[in-house]
Amino acid sequence: MDEKNDLREFEKFRYNDVMELGFTREDLDDSVFEGTNGYRWFTVTMKLAKLKGGERIELHWDCETHLVYISRYSKDSVIITRLVVESGSRLKEIILLFTGEYNMEKACGL
Helix, strand or coil: CHHHHHHHHCCCCCCHHHCCCCCCEEEECCCCHHHHCCCCCCCEEEEECCCCCCCCCEECEEEECCCCCHHHHEECCCEEEEEEEEECCHHHHHHHHHHCCCCHHHCCCC
């Protein structure tokens, strides 16, 4: 199977759902992207951990595919490794593991 077909196996996340879990949005100025797609480029991330040597671990919601990735970055912001988060329950487990909290009302469907 190619990577595109593999990605269909993963849950897609809505923007509002990841924002309610504590992700933050950063709007970026990219006129080429905006001219091609009709909207400004932005990133939606959650910082999870800073590691020795300047490395860090973050969650990233992809605004085009609606997938969430967990990534480990070098001190120079190069991706060392990246995994797709396969489900909402796994995303909540990851957030809980690193932060100890997430929006319980949303998680429990209240």
